[in-house]
Amino acid sequence: MVEAVLFALIIVAGTCGELCVSRAMKAVGEVKDFRPLAIARVILRALRVGWMWAGVGLMALAFFSLLGALSFLNVSFVVPVTALSYVSGAFGAMFFLRERVSPRRWAGVCLVAIGVTLVFLGRR
Amino acid sequence: MAAQACIIPLKMQLVQSMLTRVMKSQKSLHIKTFLLILVMVITGPLGNVLLSKGMKQAGSLALWPPAEVPHTVARVLSTGSLWLGIASLLTFFLANILVLSWADYSFVQPASSMGYGVSALLGYFMLGEPVSPLRWVGITIICLGVFVVGQTQPQSLEHS
Numbered sequence: 001m002v003e004a005v006l007f008a009l010i011i012v013a014g015t016c017g018e019l020c021v022s023r024a025m026k027a028v029g030e031v032k033d034f035r036p037l038a039i040a041r042v043i044l045r046a047l048r049v050g051w052m053w054a055g056v057g058l059m060a061l062a063f064f065s066l067l068g069a070l071s072f073l074n075v076s077f078v079v080p081v082t083a084l085s086y087v088s089g090a091f092g093a094m095f096f097l098r099e100r101v102s103p104r105r106w107a108g109v110c111l112v113a114i115g116v117t118l119v120f121l122g123r124r
Numbered sequence: 125m126a127a128q129a130c131i132i133p134l135k136m137q138l139v140q141s142m143l144t145r146v147m148k149s150q151k152s153l154h155i156k157t158f159l160l161i162l163v164m165v166i167t168g169p170l171g172n173v174l175l176s177k178g179m180k181q182a183g184s185l186a187l188w189p190p191a192e193v194p195h196t197v198a199r200v201l202s203t204g205s206l207w208l209g210i211a212s213l214l215t216f217f218l219a220n221i222l223v224l225s226w227a228d229y230s231f232v233q234p235a236s237s238m239g240y241g242v243s244a245l246l247g248y249f250m251l252g253e254p255v256s257p258l259r260w261v262g263i264t265i266i267c268l269g270v271f272v273v274g275q276t277q278p279q280s281l282e283h284s
Contacts, residue, residue: 075244080244109273111268118258
């Protein structure tokens, strides 16, 4: 049960966090200048967007959940399962960011889902 | 006429030296990209393995009663492997940001697919974790799936 909650947090909070950060960065605009001062200005601008704070908070939650899972599960089991974030990421991008997900990307997402199922089945 | 005959070889030499310079800079860019991707493929999974080692060294995580939380946090933070893991993951993020400043996302992202396999390999060799053949097959398919996702266009022009 704890395991399922931790995986759900790693995947859902991690993906939602990335989607929030992505939404915030899209609101900030494309970064074209990579000089340190320009990057600092971009970060300051991003911190004024509410989505960025939500994203960072969710990503921190996902990181602590990962630490929790690694405290009692094998890394060769936990890390491959976290690839499920590609599945939730594709759905999130489609519904939350209204991006168009290509058939080829869906094919990759299906392969990830099949692989994770096998990792679960191959658990000792 | 003689002046023209002198200018043509000079122009040729200039073009040649420019081409050599471009080829040299392209070569150094390739080496730089390859090295940073190599750093990413090693430090990302190594960070996860070190976090795993550190968390297992820290023992069981007692979060109840609430008075136990500070003790648990202190025990976790005093684990050396955890800090090494965090340092390794920070190196990964730095390399990722740096390489993305010149290389295409669609070129860098498929490289991250190798991370799942490398994590399992490091878990197997460094921590002695048992990995069943079916899990290896699953991990290989995950790597393939992530690679396919990475091969798609990073930016969709059409938005529904």
